[in-house]
Amino acid sequence: MFGELLGPKYLNWLFDGFLITLGLSVIVCLVATLLGFLVCLARLSSLKLWSWPARGYLALFRNTPLLVQLFFWYFGVTSLLPEAMVVWLNQPHSLTLGSAELNWPSFEFIAAFWGLMLYTSAFIAEEFRAGVASVRSQQREAGLAMGLRPAQVWRYVVLPQALRTALGPLLGQYMNALKNSSLTMAIGLAELSYTSRQVETETFKTFQAFGFATLLYIGTIALIEVAGQLIQQSKRYKQGAA
Amino acid sequence: MKKLTAVTALALAVLSGLAHADRLDDIKKSGVLRVAAFDSNPPFGFIDAKTKHIEGLDVDYAQAIADKLGVKLQLQPTNPANRVPLLTAGKVDLVLANFTITPERAEQVNFSIPYFASGQQFIVKKGTLKSQDELNTWRVGVDKGTTNEGVLREKFPGAKVVAYDDTPFAFTALRNGNVQAITQDGPKLIGLLANIPDKDKYEVPPFTISNDLIGVGIPKGETALTEFVNKTLTELESDGKAQKIYDTWFGPSTKTPLARLYKIGDKS
Numbered sequence: 001m002f003g004e005l006l007g008p009k010y011l012n013w014l015f016d017g018f019l020i021t022l023g024l025s026v027i028v029c030l031v032a033t034l035l036g037f038l039v040c041l042a043r044l045s046s047l048k049l050w051s052w053p054a055r056g057y058l059a060l061f062r063n064t065p066l067l068v069q070l071f072f073w074y075f076g077v078t079s080l081l082p083e084a085m086v087v088w089l090n091q092p093h094s095l096t097l098g099s100a101e102l103n104w105p106s107f108e109f110i111a112a113f114w115g116l117m118l119y120t121s122a123f124i125a126e127e128f129r130a131g132v133a134s135v136r137s138q139q140r141e142a143g144l145a146m147g148l149r150p151a152q153v154w155r156y157v158v159l160p161q162a163l164r165t166a167l168g169p170l171l172g173q174y175m176n177a178l179k180n181s182s183l184t185m186a187i188g189l190a191e192l193s194y195t196s197r198q199v200e201t202e203t204f205k206t207f208q209a210f211g212f213a214t215l216l217y218i219g220t221i222a223l224i225e226v227a228g229q230l231i232q233q234s235k236r237y238k239q240g241a242a
Numbered sequence: 243m244k245k246l247t248a249v250t251a252l253a254l255a256v257l258s259g260l261a262h263a264d265r266l267d268d269i270k271k272s273g274v275l276r277v278a279a280f281d282s283n284p285p286f287g288f289i290d291a292k293t294k295h296i297e298g299l300d301v302d303y304a305q306a307i308a309d310k311l312g313v314k315l316q317l318q319p320t321n322p323a324n325r326v327p328l329l330t331a332g333k334v335d336l337v338l339a340n341f342t343i344t345p346e347r348a349e350q351v352n353f354s355i356p357y358f359a360s361g362q363q364f365i366v367k368k369g370t371l372k373s374q375d376e377l378n379t380w381r382v383g384v385d386k387g388t389t390n391e392g393v394l395r396e397k398f399p400g401a402k403v404v405a406y407d408d409t410p411f412a413f414t415a416l417r418n419g420n421v422q423a424i425t426q427d428g429p430k431l432i433g434l435l436a437n438i439p440d441k442d443k444y445e446v447p448p449f450t451i452s453n454d455l456i457g458v459g460i461p462k463g464e465t466a467l468t469e470f471v472n473k474t475l476t477e478l479e480s481d482g483k484a485q486k487i488y489d490t491w492f493g494p495s496t497k498t499p500l501a502r503l504y505k506i507g508d509k510s
Contacts (some may be wrong), residue, residue, distance in 0.1 A: 087419055186407060188404035198386075
């Protein structure tokens with residue numbers, strides 16, 4: 001009904017692309033979560049020196065299309081850098097650590113990581129901020145009245161509840177990061193969408209190529225959802241820990 | 243009665259068709275060579291802004307064939323899709339419209355020997371590519387969804403292929419240094435270079451990694467006409483006229499200089 005299946009060579013292409021998609025999404029989510037948390041703290045700071053740059057950061061990265069941001073980092077920034085540096089960035093490098101050898105990723109990967117990470121961190125910062133805002137101010141006051149220091153109020157009163165509230169939306173942002181990673185095909189990163197298009201061009205098996213990519217995306221998103229459900233059903237989470 | 247006339251007319255048409263099976267004689271008798279050419283595909287066939295006539299490399303070849311026959315040239319503008327139907331319906335005598343010789347088309351029309359070849363070539367920064375083999379270690383930009391990508395992979399398995407959405411993006415990547423070369427059909431690359439301000443910094447190295455041979459399309463079965471066209475093309479090459487026509491459109495002093503890698507009569 002759907003025609004012939006794809007040959008092993010093409011399935012390998014798709015899996016290679018899928019691994020890049022996964023690798024990119026995982027490190028983007030990890031780093032974006034850390035950065036997003038810091039941006040959130042800066043945004044909530046009562047010092048304007050911290051909160052205003054954070055406001056600017058959020059406005060800049062949340063209010064422009066990701067595709068434009070990726071083009072900016074990949075095409076725009078490289079045209080400003082000195083030529084020798086661009087050449088260095090685009091050459092393969094490897095780092096030998098004892099017996100292990102680390103390969104420096106392609107410049108497409110670095111630009112994709114950088115662009116997607118900054119974009120995602122802005123959204124994650126806002127999810128954290130929403131979590132913090134969900135903790136009513138009376139709780140803080142109560143904490144202070146009980147003799148806790150402000151830092152202790154943060155650590156033992158606000159943060160656990162804020163993170164609990166933010167967990168759902170945070171997972172949603174991780175799913176977005178995974179889906180948004182498909183845009184990096186525009187700057188030539190050979191991730192899943194790129195390889196599915198490549199397979200389509202060579203085999204003309206349009207349905208199979210894009211269908212397979214769709215299944216891989218759906219499967220991964222479903223795994224994130226299951227992980228979220230498991231966390232929310234865990235005993236620790238139900239008892240109120242973050 | 244009406245029906246009878248129609249049948250008679252048909253019979254006459256068939257008979258006359260048989261009697262004049264040779265198109266070459268028809269052309270000589272009528273004094274007009276009808277040729278289909280492109281009118282918007284510079285520099286092969288396009289309407290010149292000043293003269294309002296169709297001109298180009300294909301037109302020059304058509305004129306040379308008409309001159310050889312001693313008849314007037316009559317041009318019929320066409321698009322790519324109409325080239326085969328115009329020949330099979332007998333609306334034109336020849337097609338000279340960047341007509342790539344393929345086995346599928348050869349089942350429906352006759353082809354002359356090739357008079358032009360376009361192939362996949364590269365743009366690199368001037369002086370950077372010392373030998374073709376270097377491409378095996380280079381980062382090369384291509385357009386997504388084109389056959390160029392497959393050809394490149396086949397010829398240079400070691401090259402790191404980076405596919406972009408279109409040729410201008412690929413060229414920006416080359417300009418920025420994200421890739422060291424980009425690949426496309428030679429005439430298209432030259433057209434791209436013609437429109438950029440700092441074209442002196444780039445070059446198209448004189449070699450191709452694929453060959454599309456362009457021939458004259460002739461109605462199926464017209465052996466005498468095919469032989470005449472082949473003979474004329476060979477003569478044009480030997481007396482230097484073919485080189486002159488090429489230089490008019492792709493020579494060093496034109497906006498689109500491209501080394502002539504294929505001569506009429508070469509083995510492909």
